[in-house]
Amino acid sequence: MTQVNCCLKWLLTIFNIIFAIVGIIIIVVTLNSQFTYANGALALDVHTFRKPELYIVGSIIMVIAILGAVGAYRESKACMILFLVCMILGSIVMLLPGTLLAVIRPQVASMQEETYRGYLPLDKAPADKRHEVDSMQREMQCCGLFSYKDWEGNIPDSCLCNKLEEMEGKCQTVDYRGLLQGVVQQKKSVYIQACFPIVSFSTLLLFDVVMGTFFTLAVLGLLGMVLSSIMIHQLRNPNRPVGVLMSVPAYFNQPPPKYEELQNIVPSTN
CATH class of the missing domain: 1.20.900 (Dbl Homology Domain; Chain A)
Structure with a gap:
């Protein structure tokens, strides 16, 4: 070897x-x-x-x-x-x-924002896009891509908060008055956070x-x-x-000088 x-x-x-x-x-x-x-x-x-x-x-x-x-x-x-x-x-x-x-x-x-802007309004988006956003909302506890208003009033159940989440401050109460051609809707508690961020x-x-x-x-x-x-x-x-x-440098491998060599190096005091 x-x-x-x-x-x-x-x-x-x-x-x-x-x-x-x-x-x-x-x-x-x-x-x-x-x-x-x-x-x-x-x-x-x-x-x-x-x-x-x-x-x-x-x-x-x-x-x-x-x-x-x-x-x-x-x-x-x-x-x-x-x-x-x-x-x-x-x-x-x-x-x-x-x-x-x-x-x-x-x-x-x-690039992402431009793509997601093309989904709006979400309630009129293709079924596969609505399903993707709906699944996203359930998983990440958010509502809409940029705001709950992306759904134009037809907010799905995946946006709704439960009582515990309301107590934790994750939700906001939304009044749907005027969102659907002036038809008064009931108030609902939805997630504050949007999904895109x-x-x-x-x-x-x-x-x-x-x-x-x-x-x-x-x-x-x-x-x-x-x-x-x-x-x-x-x-x-x-x-x-x-x-x-x-x-290892060569001078580290050299033997130390002998006593006679050191004595010859030291100058005489006489």
């Missing part, structure tokens, strides 16, 4: 353990996450980040991490070269979508999480490239020191 710096070997092994943990976290989060509200009512369909794709990403990360750990432990040049290639490709693959999401993020809220916040949060994941993986890939490159260099040149961090 080729002699490799022990610190580098353990550092690369720990790095791959952390890398494997990241892959496991992605898989676990995918199992428990819900990317949409109201049966896919988001204007930007977050099903773009489909669960099967995240399973594949997490699995690939774990396989690469195992490859790097085995290569570092066994000091295998072939495994480390393959690991380096995977790190280069992986960094590029992670940077591209992360950069794309960072570019389009400022326009996400306006909740959906917009959730979408931006999702973008931030996905962007952060991409850029974190890209940084880990760059770190893996550096460590694997240093180890490959040591495997090819086992007797050659690699950089200041991986080698």
Whole structure:
């Protein structure tokens, strides 16, 4: 087995353990996450980040991490070269979508609002859109996309509050007088919060999480490239020191001067 710096070997092994943990976290989060509200009512369909794709990403990360750990432990040049290639490709693959999401993020809220404005008035919207908003209201305890007035008086039961929610201050009493061609309606207690601000916040949060994941993986890939490159260099040149961090300066390895040498250096006082 080729002699490799022990610190580098353990550092690369720990790095791959952390890398494997990241892959496991992605898989676990995918199992428990819900990317949409109201049966896919988001204007930007977050099903773009489909669960099967995240399973594949997490699995690939774990396989690469195992490859790097085995290569570092066994000091295998072939495994480390393959690991380096995977790190280069992986960094590029992670940077591209992360950069794309960072570019389009400022326009996400306006794109969503424009799409939702097209639903109004909700009581005259297509049946599938009304069903989506109705499901959204039940799940997030809100009423209307921008206001309860989006329903133009035909407010569904999903907007109505119960007594406990009224006591918690989540509701407002609405008088329907004049909303339906002057016909007097009974007063009802509906949710104060509109749905669009909740959906917009959730979408931006999702973008931030996905962007952060991409850029974190890209940084880990760059770190893996550096460590694997240093180890490959040591495997090819086992007797050659690699950089200041991986080698001890020569003057630390020199024996201390003898007493006679020190005595000759000290000037005479006579």
